[in-house]
Amino acid sequence: MPLETKLTARLVEIFSAIQGEGLNVGTRQLFIRFALCDLRCKFCDSAHTWGVPSECRIERTPGQRDFETHPNPVSGNQLLEWVEWQNQPGLHDSLALTGGEPLLHAPFLVEFLPLLRQLTELPIYLETAGHRPEQLAMVLPFLDSVGMDIKLKSVSGEDTGQAHSEFLQLCHKSSVAVFVKVIVDRNTDPIELEQAAQLVAQVSPEIPLFLQPVTPLEESNQHLLVPSPEQVLAWQALMKRILASVRVIPQTHKMMGQL
Numbered sequence: 094m095p096l097e098t099k100l101t102a103r104l105v106e107i108f109s110a111i112q113g114e115g116l117n118v119g120t121r122q123l124f125i126r127f128a129l130c131d132l133r134c135k136f137c138d139s140a141h142t143w144g145v146p147s148e149c150r151i152e153r154t155p156g157q158r159d160f161e162t163h164p165n166p167v168s169g170n171q172l173l174e175w176v177e178w179q180n181q182p183g184l185h186d187s188l189a190l191t192g193g194e195p196l197l198h199a200p201f202l203v204e205f206l207p208l209l210r211q212l213t214e215l216p217i218y219l220e221t222a223g224h225r226p227e228q229l230a231m232v233l234p235f236l237d238s239v240g241m242d243i244k245l246k247s248v249s250g251e252d253t254g255q256a257h258s259e260f261l262q263l264c265h266k267s268s269v270a271v272f273v274k275v276i277v278d279r280n281t282d283p284i285e286l287e288q289a290a291q292l293v294a295q296v297s298p299e300i301p302l303f304l305q306p307v308t309p310l311e312e313s314n315q316h317l318l319v320p321s322p323e324q325v326l327a328w329q330a331l332m333k334r335i336l337a338s339v340r341v342i343p344q345t346h347k348m349m350g351q352l
């Protein structure tokens with residue numbers, strides 16, 4: 094039976110890259126970047142995803158950045174074809190659903206991900222701001238791993254603590270592997286970091302947490318305030334009193350000059 098869905102997706106791009114963040118750092122992933130985000134984080138390096146572009150861009154050759162453009166929205170069937178086209182044997186370790194906020198597309202994903210599973214045995218990884226537990230519950234059965242942010246109020250301007258807590262509990266109760274990422278800059282308040290660590294520990298102190306200092310390697314990001322080594326050392330020590338695994342990794346894909 095052919096794989097088919099009638100739903101459409103609003104995409105930014107599909108491309109093959111080395112994951113630069115979190116638990117999967119250094120692995121090769123096929124990224125499906127969805128449009129739209131409902132947060133406005135002050136460190137956002139993907140502001141171009143906040144709306145829906147009239148066209149999305151699709152890499153023709155994995156890793157070559159030889160993009161072709163197609164009008165939005167795109168059909169789920171077309172998206173399956175593009176994934177099949179890019180998915181060269183042995184190249185990718187997993188598929189990454191990213192954004193923007195991919196969970197804003199939960200109804201599409203519920204229909205699309207089972208078809209994706211039939212198409213490829215690659216694990217499916219969700220990269221999310223971690224503030225939409227209802228939508229997570231819809232797609233969780235189709236995921237293998239989740240990398241969720243804990244957005245500090247000083248970063249997003251919103252108090253998403255309760256939503257993060259529900260989100261993390263859902264992940265922890267399921268069979269998916271989950272890790273947490275917290276972005277920090279020179280002005281980060283250690284009290285907020287302690288609260289974030291407590292939030293994770295209340296679900297499980299064994300969940301890995303990644304501190305990600307802002308990484309201003311692009312012209313447009315020169316205003317970002319990189320924390321000092323002393324600050325990062327102190328924050329890691331603070332959080333390690335509460336959690337078993339606290340690692341510090343900047344955005345390594347930017348260091349490599351990758352997308």
Ligand code: SF4
Binds near residue numbers: 132
């Ligand atoms: S959740 Fe992600 S995409 Fe949305 S504003 Fe924050 S950093 Fe940007």
